[in-house]
Amino acid sequence: MQAKDFVQRGQTALVQNLFAEAKLAFEQALHVDSNCIEAHYALVKLRFPGESYYDxxxxxxxxxxxxxxxxxxxxxxxxxxRALPGTKCIGVDPAPNPDTKLAHVKLFPLRSDEFFATQDLTALFDGLPVDMGLIDGMHLFENTLQDFINLERSCAPGSTLLIHDCLPFNELTASRERKTLFWTGDVWRIFPVLARFRPDLSLTVVGCIPSGLGIVRKLDPASDILARQHQEAVDFGFTLDFPVSQNLATHGVNVISNDWAEVSRAL
Ligand SMILES: C[S@@+](CC[C@H](N)C(=O)[O-])C[C@H]1O[C@@H](n2cnc3c(N)ncnc32)[C@H](O)[C@@H]1O
Structure with missing residues (x-):
């Protein structure tokens, strides 16, 4: 049988509420084709019930x-x-989709490192801090850490930074080299690293489709710990094995289910 046949079998089982059978069929699809995007999405939906990260x-x-x-x-x-009217929005992406229509957004077609090296974010926001930010650029740990360091400098103590892709699906989709369409890279390493080097931060990860959303609060724009201990933080991140990503709760991170009452307590 081909991957598409197993996907079809899984979808039929889902319609019948046969979740264990559906899961098995989607896993078989991945066994046949480790890059089967339909199977990846079906399995992450089973893993994380509830609304998507967009919602x-x-x-x-x-x-x-x-x-x-x-x-x-x-x-x-x-x-x-998803940003609402009244929010000043800035986007940074070296290759945004050219068809994207985002009239409300000041878009910088740059890599994030180029953006932070050449732009004054606080000035772009007319003197206001970053109230909320989402890191979802290059899906490598060291880029994510650098984006976090750069963004925190423009935050205020009440700001919120979000980090996408902190709960990877499996080792293949979490590898540093992209081998699959569904890909989270090793972004997840940032959470145990922040827990170790920045115990002053509030760290929560929500289990939502497709690969978890991290929430960082109690930010401190004056903190220079990560910049000073940058090499140690990066080195420590790379000592972590994939199983740590499936067990962030034992590494100082509050991992919660996708229940809005619970999520809102983390804000
Ligand atoms: C997963 S997509 C973002 C999806 C989007 N946030 C969403 O949820 O609809 C990742 C984007 O990061 C961009 N990217 C890659 N490297 C980057 C970098 N160094 N700095 C900023 N963005 C980068 C890619 O061009 C790509 O468009």
Missing amino acids: VLSRMHAALRPRTYIEIGVAGGASML
């Missing part, structure tokens, strides 16, 4: 009403479109 993002915008919002990694704008 969680919408709830966050509605609850926090940030004055300012920045996204690192805009792509086609699906996440950026």
